[in-house]
Amino acid sequence: MSTAQPPSTRPDLVLLNGRVTTMSTDEQYAEVDAIAITGERVSAIGTSREIEDLAGPDTTVVDLAGRRVIPGLIDSHVHVVRAGRTWRDEVRWEDELSLESGLAAITRRAAERPAGSWIRVIGGWHPAQFPENRGPSRQELDEAAPNNPVYVQFLYDWAVLNTAAMRELGVDHALVRQLGEEGFKTASFETDADGELSGKVNGTPLMEWFYRRMPSPTLEEQIASTAEMSRELNRLAITGAIDGGGFNSGPAAYPAIRETWRRGQLTVRTRLAVHAERAGTELEDLAGYLRFTPLDVGDGMLRVIGSGEVALYRTVDKIAHPVVIDDEVREQLRGMFSDLASNRWTVHTHAHHHETIDAVLTAWEQVHAEHDISKLRWALVHAEPLKPVDVDRIEALGAGVLAQGLFRFQGDEAITAWGAETVSEAPPMRSLIERGIPLGLGSDAMRVASYNPFATLAWFLNGRTVTGNDTLAPQHLLSREEALRGYTASGAWFSFEENDRGRLEPGLLADLAVLSDDYFSVDEEVIPRIESVLTVVGGRVVHTAKPFADIAIAAPEPQGVSRA
Numbered sequence: 001m002s003t004a005q006p007p008s009t010r011p012d013l014v015l016l017n018g019r020v021t022t023m024s025t026d027e028q029y030a031e032v033d034a035i036a037i038t039g040e041r042v043s044a045i046g047t048s049r050e051i052e053d054l055a056g057p058d059t060t061v062v063d064l065a066g067r068r069v070i071p072g073l074i075d076s077h078v079h080v081v082r083a084g085r086t087w088r089d090e091v092r093w094e095d096e097l098s099l100e101s102g103l104a105a106i107t108r109r110a111a112e113r114p115a116g117s118w119i120r121v122i123g124g125w126h127p128a129q130f131p132e133n134r135g136p137s138r139q140e141l142d143e144a145a146p147n148n149p150v151y152v153q154f155l156y157d158w159a160v161l162n163t164a165a166m167r168e169l170g171v172d173h174a175l176v177r178q179l180g181e182e183g184f185k186t187a188s189f190e191t192d193a194d195g196e197l198s199g200k201v202n203g204t205p206l207m208e209w210f211y212r213r214m215p216s217p218t219l220e221e222q223i224a225s226t227a228e229m230s231r232e233l234n235r236l237a238i239t240g241a242i243d244g245g246g247f248n249s250g251p252a253a254y255p256a257i258r259e260t261w262r263r264g265q266l267t268v269r270t271r272l273a274v275h276a277e278r279a280g281t282e283l284e285d286l287a288g289y290l291r292f293t294p295l296d297v298g299d300g301m302l303r304v305i306g307s308g309e310v311a312l313y314r315t316v317d318k319i320a321h322p323v324v325i326d327d328e329v330r331e332q333l334r335g336m337f338s339d340l341a342s343n344r345w346t347v348h349t350h351a352h353h354h355e356t357i358d359a360v361l362t363a364w365e366q367v368h369a370e371h372d373i374s375k376l377r378w379a380l381v382h383a384e385p386l387k388p389v390d391v392d393r394i395e396a397l398g399a400g401v402l403a404q405g406l407f408r409f410q411g412d413e414a415i416t417a418w419g420a421e422t423v424s425e426a427p428p429m430r431s432l433i434e435r436g437i438p439l440g441l442g443s444d445a446m447r448v449a450s451y452n453p454f455a456t457l458a459w460f461l462n463g464r465t466v467t468g469n470d471t472l473a474p475q476h477l478l479s480r481e482e483a484l485r486g487y488t489a490s491g492a493w494f495s496f497e498e499n500d501r502g503r504l505e506p507g508l509l510a511d512l513a514v515l516s517d518d519y520f521s522v523d524e525e526v527i528p529r530i531e532s533v534l535t536v537v538g539g540r541v542v543h544t545a546k547p548f549a550d551i552a553i554a555a556p557e558p559q560g561v562s563r564a
Contacts, residue, residue: 001044001045001046001047001050001051002026002029002044002045002046002505002506003036003043003044003045003046003054003506004041004042004043004044004506004507009038009043010038010054010055010056010058010059011036011037011038011043011044011051011054011055011056011059012037012038012039012058012059012060012539013036013037013059013060013062013510013536013539013541014034014035014036014037014051014052014054014055014059014060014061014062015034015035015037015051015062015064015069015514016033016034016048016051016052016061016062016063016064017033017034017048017063017064017065017066018033018034018035018064018065018066018067018068018069018514019031019033019064019066019067019068019069019518019520020032020033020034020035020045020069020504021068021069021070021071021484021504021520022045022071022503022504022505023071023484023485023488023489023502023503023504024045024503024504024505025503025505026505029045029046029505032045032046032047033046033047033048033051034046034047034048034050034051034052035051035069035504035510035512036051036054036055037510037536037539038539039539040300040509040510040538040539040540041506041507041508041509041510041538041539042504042505042506042507042508042509042510043506044506045504045505045506060551062534062548062551064514065547067514067515067518067533068514068515068517068518068519068520069504069512069513069514069515070237070484070488070512070513070515070519071488071489071501071502071503071504071511071512071513072237072238072239072240072488072501072511072512072513072535072536072537073236073237073238073239073240073453073487073488073491073513074238074239074240074241074242074269074440074487074488074491074492074501074502075233075238075240075241075242075442075443075445075451075453075487075491076242076402076440076441076442076487076491076494077242077244077309077348077381077402077404077440077442077443077444078241078242078243078244078442078443078444078445078446078451079243079244079245079246079249079444079445079446079447080226080229080230080233080241080243080257080268080270080446081243081245081249081253081254081256081257081270081272082246082247082248082249082253082446083122083229083445083446083451084222084225084226084229084230084256084257084260085216085217085222085225085226085253085256086120086122086216086217086222086225087225087226087228087229087232088217088221088224088225088228089117089118089119089120089217089225090119090120090121090122091105091106091109091119091120091121092121092124092125093105093121093124093125093129094124094125094450094451094452094455096125096129096130097129097130098130098131098132099127099130099132099134099135099136099140100132102121102125102130102136103136103140103141103143103144104144106119106121106141106144106145106150107144107145109145110144110145110147110148113148115147115148116147116148116149117148117149118148118149118150118151118165118168118214118215119145119148119149119150119151120150120151120152120153120214121150121151121152121153122151122153122446122447123153123154123155123445123446123447123448123449124445124446124447124449124450124451125154125450126154126409126466127154128465128466128467129466135152135154135158135160136152136160137160137198137199137200138160138161138162138163138166138198138199138200141160141161141162141199142162142163142164144162145162145164146164147164148162148164149161149162149164149165149167149168149169150162150164150165151165151210151214153207153447155409155410155447155448156203156204156207156318156447156448157202157203158200158201158202158203159200159201159206159207159210160199160200160201161199161201161210162199163199165199166197166199169210169213169214171189171197171199172197173197176189176197179206179209184205184206184209185203185205188201188202188203188205188206189201189206190202204247204318208247208248211247211248212248219255219256219259222255222256223256223259223260223263223265225256226256226257226260226265226266227260227263227265227266227267230260230265230266230267230268231267231542231543233267233268233451234267234268234532234535234537234542234543235531235532235535235543235545236451236452236453236454236531236532237453237454237513237515237530237531237532237535238268238453239268239269239511239512239513239535239536239537240268240269240270240271240491240492240501240502240511241268241269241270241271242270242271242273242305242348242402242440242442242491242494242495243270243271243272243273243308244273244308244309244348244350244381244402244444245273245274245275245308245309245310246308246309246310247278247310248277248278249274249275249277249308250275250276250277250278250281250285251274251277251285251288251289252277253277254272254274257270257302258302261298261301261302262558262559263556263558264555264556264557264558264559265556266301266302267537267542267543268537269300269301269302269501269511269537270301270302271303271304271305271495272302272303272304272305272308273304273305273306273307273308273309273346273348274289274293274304274306274307274308275289275307275308275309275310275311276310276313278313279312279313279314280313282310282311282312282313282332282336283332283336286307286336286339286340287339289307290339290340290343290345295343295344295345299559300509300538301538305346305495305496306340306345306346306347306348306376307340307345307346307347307348307349308348309348309349309350309381310350311333311336311337311347311349311350311360312329312332312333312336314329315329315333315350315351315356315359315360316350317350317351317352317353317355317356318352319352319384319406319410319413319414319417319418320413320414320416320417322353322355322356323353323355323356325355325356325359329359330359330362330363333359333360333363334363334366334367337363337364337367338366338367338370338371341367341368341370341371341373341376342371344376345376346376346377346378346379346494346496347376347378347379348378348379348381348402348494349378349379349380349381350381350382351380351381351382351383352382352383352384352385353385354385354386354387354390357380357383357385357386357390358390360380361380361390361393361394361397364378364397364399365393365397368397373397373398373399374397374398375398376398377398377399377400377438377493377494377496378397378398378399378400379399379400379401379402379438379440379494380394380399380400380401380402381402382402382403382404382406382444383401383402383403383427384403384406384407384414384423384426384427385418385422385425385426385427386401386425386426386427386428386431386432388431391428391431391432391435391437394437395435395436395437399437399438400437400438400439400440400493400494401427401432401437401438401439401440402440402441402442402494403427403429403439403440403441403442403486404441404442404443404444404449404456405441405443405449405455405456405457405459405460406444406448406449407423407426407459407463407465407471407472408449408450408455408456408459408464408465408466409448409449409465409466410448410465411423411463411464411465411467411469411471412465412467412469414426414471415469415471423471423472424471424472424473424476425472425473425476426471426472427476428476429460429472429476429477429478430475430476431476433478433482438490438493438494439486439490440486440490440491440493440494441456441457441460441483441486441487441490441491442456442487442491443456452528453487454519454527454528454529454530455527455528456487457480457483457484457487457519457527458524458525458527458528460477460478460482460483460486461477461478461479461480461483461524461527462477462524463476463477480519480520481520484519488502488503489502489503490502509538510536510538510539511536511537511538512535512536513532513534513535513536514532514533514534514535514548515530515531515532515533516530516531516532516533516545517529517530531545532545533545533546533547533548534548534551540554541553541554542554
């Protein structure tokens, strides 16, 4: 038995007769039968008899009956702040098996909501998951919810609005002409055979235009929505997340998650990587963050850790769309990263194309010559087409890589844009692991990917797109243990917490999940359907399902002063 508690201390909770994957650095305790929790931390691991002997009259004892326990999952790059604000307005299509069932879900949501309230399907799905192999039409959305504005988005490729949504946003030929005069591509608005607007629009710029004009929920609605999303993530064994920022995630995005945390309703440990809300304000917003946002302000549930994925909006490339990196961009990157380094902030920077990766690494190297960044845990986000020289540069900087299963949905697009040979090593997982470069795994949900971590884990095992095509070469596929480590212990490194969570060892935070199916033994196709039946965050039960549904959920513990 391995223990951190004095012999006289009785645990609050013990889990017995399980298969507990600890991710321990001590191979002797890599898998144990039982675990004891005292307060918010693991107090002992060992055999069921050893742990049961520690229990006292007030200890809650849970018989796992052979179920698998894992450390709570940490999604190291996700967009929970943005998604939480509108979660209750959204219908998620991750688990829908047909377009017909997806439309039925919209109809059910419309029946629950007042007439005129918005219903949104904002990413996380792919037409290939449906036998119809397509998205909805405006007419189908009208039939599904005739009295509600409906907006359905596929990745950042296209979106469809129903008639009510077009009316609310004033989408007509006059608007198309106006936007054309403002620089938008009028061809992005599709028309039908009669020349009428079909309700379908293409491209990120128009989606961003729509986002800014859709009504925002009230702060109270955003708080309730964020709390609900947090519990949904707990259902899927997620206990931690690094929010990377993203479009429309500037300074005004954070009051809802802060108040959710203050009320004790945030049940996912959230680390914030912040940046400017839109193009043109990057330097101003960064200066404001550096001046007014102390690093690590908050507590174990919510705090700021550094700068998010968008340094400059001009450098936000996409898989099929590179960006122009000129001398002005390079100088702005160097200046921004220099400011971040001198303030000792960590940095997570978005880069899909090699040109962007090279520009970012060059700026980092220039800054490193003046301010040592090797202890700041800077990370490239996405970074699929890494070359061997890039791996050398990352290692020399003490940096890491945050990788996501984006090619589950976008692998075919990447093969078309880059070629199958490049995609087969995008990213070169085996090279990163063998070099000891920190590798954190995540989803990049909620728009370009599903938030289901087990669907993402399955992609790292097989590299297969939703259309059935292979992407990664076999040598770059991960084992189940490697993938899980990337979603737990390795993910904690990027928020400077590898000695506090991500493993189930005595003295570390008791963040764990009991799984519905054994991740290590079920057939691979079952993995995306795994859920948690018991989720614990800091020793507090935050989610239960059969057979543990009778265990009480911990009551919220409010803190601080409300600003709502």
